Amino acid sequence: MSKFKRPSGRKMDEPRKIEAEVGVIARADGSARFKIGDTEALAAVYGPRELHPRFLQDPKKGILRCNYNMLPYAGDGSRVRPGPSRRSKEISMVTEKALTPVLDLSQFPNTVVDVFIELPQTNAGSRCAGICAAAMALADAGIIMKDMISSVAVGYVEGNLVVDLDGPEEHMGENESPDIPLAMIPSTEEITLLQMDGIVSKKQLLEALEFAKPVLKKISDVQKQAIKAKYELGERK
Amino acid sequence: MGKLLAKEREVVVPGQIISEGMDYLPSTGTYRLKEQVIVNRLGILNVDGKVLKVTPLSGRYLPKEGDTVIGKVEDILMSGWRMDINSPYSAVLPLREASFDFIKKGADLSKYFALDDYAVVKITSVTTQNLVDLSAKGQGLRRLRGGRVIKVDCNKVPRIIGKQGSMVKMINDATGCRITVGQNGVVWFMGEPQMESAAFKAIRLIEQEAHTQGLTDRVKALLDELTKDYKGGKDE
Known part of the structure; x- marks a missing residue:
């Protein structure tokens, strides 16, 4: 086929190296760290707990509240103004929508589950890393969820379909590479996050989705294994 | 014929497929998706005949009548x-x-x-x-009145109490502390300062290793170690 080679030398369907662990934040009800390449996300879950202000309460079920935050020194260091921004608000919202479909908070009406996602270091794919970390942290917190959520981006770098774009790849080509962050429920293959930056045809988009599915399933195995590892440590003692 | 894909007493995580075929039935902590039974919360798998149940390892306390x-x-x-x-x-x-x-x-x-x-x-x-x-x-x-109050994970309470209160009794015998364990994971205990600290360590050990087997022996060893220099208070 084409002679295209990725700058990092990875195969087309090869994500960056993944590190995952849970229970990294001692006082949280659940927590996780998910690192993919240079992008690292920490997630802490608190709750279910009482929700204030009260008008936000839902008497039918508990709600999920996510907060995505990139630390000022993350990325290339250009995000020097700390705190919320238009971008972080958007990502918090899509994270919430990506995770909600698997959660069952009907036992906890009027409450909130808070998820805080912090990114000490990023190099593209931060919302996906954040979602992966948040899903693991929610499981660690003992929230009822019908499946894990796994997330990764796919995109076209100089016309070639690749998975998990890193920083340099995102900026290749004349018009930058179209990149599509995805999140999926592995058991049903339902997509819970679908965003796109760039222009691709409908055919290309559908191809990209199919291309990402096996990768997402592999990531979900890594996530599940990481949660189990927390309890295996105790057994070895 | 149905197939079980996980072992009894194994730690299982949400999304894990634990059986295939229609021979196994989902109970608490699991659900059926077509031919599969899938786990929906972090816990330990119990296989009771055909019924698959997950005992949770974490999660907040949900009030229950009679607790x-x-x-x-x-x-x-x-x-x-x-x-x-x-x-x-x-x-x-x-x-x-x-x-x-x-x-x-x-x-x-x-x-x-x-x-x-x-x-x-x-x-x-x-x-x-x-x-x-x-x-x-x-x-x-x-x-x-008096004593100490600590919070533990409410899912570990049955382990802290033990079968017919055996674990609590063991701590009580070793340290002479009065202990009350609430179903909500709040534990109160009162005794001599050094013994309170021994009881505290024992309870934390149980909480951390609640999912393992042979825990009673380890708690006993810890209590023996902590109370060996201090036999004064409790026998008098």
Whole structure:
């Protein structure tokens, strides 16, 4: 086929190296760290707990509240103004929508589950890393969820379909590479996050989705294994 | 023929497929998706014949009628007390359930339970919206004075208590501490300072290793180690 080679030398369907662990934040009800390449996300879950202000309460079920935050020194260091921004608000919202479909908070009406996602270091794919970390942290917190959520981006770098774009790849080509962050429920293959930056045809988009599915399933195995590892440590003692 | 894809007493995680085929039945902590049974919360798998059940390893306390819990007085109301029961929901201890004494209208309620007091109470009712009512009338229900209060994961409470209270009894025998364990994961214990600290360490050990086997022996070893230089207090 084409002679295209990725700058990092990875195969087309090869994500960056993944590190995952849970229970990294001692006082949280659940927590996780998910690192993919240079992008690292920490997630802490608190709750279910009482929700204030009260008008936000839902008497039918508990709600999920996510907060995505990139630390000022993350990325290339250009995000020097700390705190919320238009971008972080958007990502918090899509994270919430990506995770909600698997959660069952009907036992906890009027409450909130808070998820805080912090990114000490990023190099593209931060919302996906954040979602992966948040899903693991929610499981660690003992929230009822019908499946894990796994997330990764796919995109076209100089016309070639690749998975998990890193920083340099995102900026290749004349018009930058179209990149599509995805999140999926592995058991049903339902997509819970679908965003796109760039222009691709409908055919290309559908191809990209199919291309990402096996990768997402592999990531979900890594996530599940990481949660189990927390309890295996105790057994070895 | 159905196939079991996980072992009994294995740690299972949400999304894990634990059986294929229609021979196994989902129970708490699991659900069926077509031919598969899938786990929906982190816990330990129990296989009871054909029934697959997950005993949770984490999660907040959900109030249940009949549970004995340890609460902390959060607020004093017109005719009762609002208590924090280490759960997403607070609970109300109404005046008539607080004491066998007659409490006169307009009496100073802080004489019975003051703010920040801890008390052993029983959950008398829970509504669908998780509004909780308490009672302090009954055997073993009382205001707690002195001692220490710690919070543990409420899912580990059965382990801390042990079979027919064996684990609590063991700590009690070794340290001489009086111990009360609330179903909500609040533990109160009182004894001599050094023994309290030994009991504290033992409880934390149980909490951390609740999912493992042979825990009783390890707790016993820890207690022997911690109490070996200090035999004075309890036998006198």
